[in-house]
Amino acid sequence: MPFCCLRANGARASQEMAMDREGRLALIVSVARTMIAHEDELTRLDQAIGDGDHGVNMRRGFEAVLRDAEAMAELSPALALDAIGHRLVNCIGGAAGPLYGTLLLSLGRYAGHARTLQDWVIAFGQAIEDVKRRGRSEAGQKTLLDVFVPVHAILVEKGGEAVAQLARIAEDAAEETRPMRALRGRAAFLGERSIGHVDPGARSASLVLGVVGRVLCEEK
Amino acid sequence: MSGEPKVGVVIVSHSIKVAEGTADMVRQMVGDALPLAAVGGNPEGGLGTHVELIHAALQRAWSEAGVVVLVDLGGAETNSEMAIERMPATQRDRIVICNAPIVEGAIMAATESSGGSPLEVVRHAAEELMAGR
Numbered sequence: 351m352p353f354c355c356l357r358a359n360g361a362r363a364s365q366e367m368a369m370d371r372e373g374r375l376a377l378i379v380s381v382a383r384t385m386i387a388h389e390d391e392l393t394r395l396d397q398a399i400g401d402g403d404h405g406v407n408m409r410r411g412f413e414a415v416l417r418d419a420e421a422m423a424e425l426s427p428a429l430a431l432d433a434i435g436h437r438l439v440n441c442i443g444g445a446a447g448p449l450y451g452t453l454l455l456s457l458g459r460y461a462g463h464a465r466t467l468q469d470w471v472i473a474f475g476q477a478i479e480d481v482k483r484r485g486r487s488e489a490g491q492k493t494l495l496d497v498f499v500p501v502h503a504i505l506v507e508k509g510g511e512a513v514a515q516l517a518r519i520a521e522d523a524a525e526e527t528r529p530m531r532a533l534r535g536r537a538a539f540l541g542e543r544s545i546g547h548v549d550p551g552a553r554s555a556s557l558v559l560g561v562v563g564r565v566l567c568e569e570k
Numbered sequence: 571m572s573g574e575p576k577v578g579v580v581i582v583s584h585s586i587k588v589a590e591g592t593a594d595m596v597r598q599m600v601g602d603a604l605p606l607a608a609v610g611g612n613p614e615g616g617l618g619t620h621v622e623l624i625h626a627a628l629q630r631a632w633s634e635a636g637v638v639v640l641v642d643l644g645g646a647e648t649n650s651e652m653a654i655e656r657m658p659a660t661q662r663d664r665i666v667i668c669n670a671p672i673v674e675g676a677i678m679a680a681t682e683s684s685g686g687s688p689l690e691v692v693r694h695a696a697e698e699l700m701a702g703r
Contacts, residue, residue, distance in 0.1 A: 403618065410614070439652060443618040445645035448652050484648055535644050 364466050365510070374430060375423035377565045382412040382419065384561045385554065395550035399537040403444050404550040411442035411450070431458030445535055446551060449481055449494060456480040467513070471505045478502055491533035492544060494551035497523045501559055516563025520556035527552040577683040577692045578605035578631035581676050582624055582650050583642045584617045586610035592640075592673050596680045603684040607631035619646045624653035628665060632657075636664035636689035638696060640676045664689060670696035 369377070385408045393405030414437050415422070422430045431454045439451030456477035464470045478498045482488060489499035500523045504512045512519060525548060532544035535551070579596065583589040586609070593608035607627035612618030631637055639654075641647045647667060654665045666689065668675050675696035682695035 401617075403616075407612075407618070410612075439621050441613065443612040443620050443645070443649070445648060447621070448645070448648035451652070484651065 364468060366465055367467055367470065369427060371423050373565070374425075374427065375419060376568070377562065378415065378419045378422055378430070378434070380565050381558055381561045382416040384557050385409065385412040386416070388554070388557055392550050392554055395548055395553055398547040399532060399540055399544045400550060401536050404446060404554065407442045407444040407446055408554055411438045411447065414438075414441040427464075428458045428462045431455070431461065445485075446494075446554070449485055449551070452484045453477050453481050453498070467509055471502065471509070474498075474505070475502050485534060487534045490530065492527050492530040492537060492549045492552070493532075493534055494549070494555040496527045496530065496549065497552045497555035497559065500526075513563050514567050516566075517556075517560030520559040520563075524548055524552040524556035574686060575633045575635040576604035576686065577635045577679070577689050578607070578633040578637040579676055579680050579683060580624070580627050580631045580637055580639045580650075581606075581608045581610075581672065582619060582627070582639060582646045583608075583610040583672060584619055584646060585642075588642065588672070592676050595673065596676050599677055600680045600684040604680060605631040605633050605637075606680070619649040621649050621652045621656070624650050625656045628653055628657055632661065634664075635683075636666070636692075638679045638683075638689070638693050639665065639667045640670060640672045640679065640696065641667060642672045666693050668693055668696040670699050674699050 389405040389409040392408055393402055396402045396404035415434055418437065422433050425433060435451045435454030435458060438454060439447050442450060457473055460473035460476040461470060464473055478495070481498065482495060485493065487493050487495055489495045497520055501516070501520050504519055527549040528547065529545060531542060532538045532540060532549070537544045537549065581589045581592045583592070589608035589610035593606055596606060607630040609623050609627035610619065612620055628637060639650050641650055650667055654662055657665060668679065678699060679692050679696040682692045
């Protein structure tokens with residue numbers, strides 16, 4: 351049984367998504383470990399166009415999440431997202447803390463009664479709007495929104511089929527930030543010189559979504 | 571401090587040295603005429619900004635007349651917004667982030683506040699610095 355009964359074929363957006371404690375723990379731990387494992391890559395990307403702290407900030411945030419993963423997995427998905435969001439806001443710092451924090455806090459708030467994949471995708475879209483407001487930014491400005499926004503659009507269109515390919519879809523979206531010119535965040539100071547590098551926030555967003563997709567489709 | 575409450579000033583920098591240095595300059599101008607708090611750095615003592623530390627600074631500098639917040643770069647602004655949202659609902663709408671350079675803005679705001687000006691006038695004094703450029 352996959353954790354969420356989401357398969358590459360045949361998954362319908364209206365299908366119930368149920369995730370037990372074991373599934374929630376696997377999801378939290380996998381996302382946290384992936385982020386910690388990619389510290390050096392995120393640091394390199396951020397040194398190219400930012401202030402070089404994205405890797406260490408994300409590691410600090412997700413180490414804090416990992417410490418409480420067992421307790422967080424006991425909570426309902428909405429409350430777990432709220433707990434993780436608060437932890438990230440408090441521990442990531444930098445510009446990423448409020449952005450990832452807002453995403454998860456809002457997702458927890460909007461997904462309170464989510465049952466189906468469709469419900470979750472709608473909540474994800476609402477949470478993305480809150481991230482836009484927080485960062486006063488839109489897609490196309492070389493930020494993590496350049497992953498969240500197109501991935502959300504594909505999820506709306508393709509449902510479970512997109513979940514099965516989430517890692518590739520998200521990585522492609524992150525790669526699309528390479529030719530973009532940064533208009534928000536520290537990279538905006540670089541202007542034209544920000545062109546030619548993948549945005550570190552877009553990269554971390556693609557890593558998170560990739561893990562979510564893999565865990566949701568994994569066999570138990 | 572005596573008489574009518576003065577608008578508080580909170581200085582939020584990625585560097586605690588920048589924040590405290592700015593506060594030193596403010597104090598040299600206006601003494602302890604108004605509530606003032608400086609905050610900066612991440613939880614590990616490095617460069618960065620931190621919601622809980624900013625929240626504590628807002629509480630230290632809270633005034634019934636309101637508080638203006640001066641920030642340096644992107645994360646300082648978003649983290650300050652989240653810190654403001656943690657303040658009681660009755661206080662939140664009297665805390666404003668100024669679109670102004672951190673050092674000059676803090677000095678202009680503090681000078682205006684020490685004269686007893688209300689929140690919007692204090693904010694305007696700091697933001698005028700940007701408008702003139």
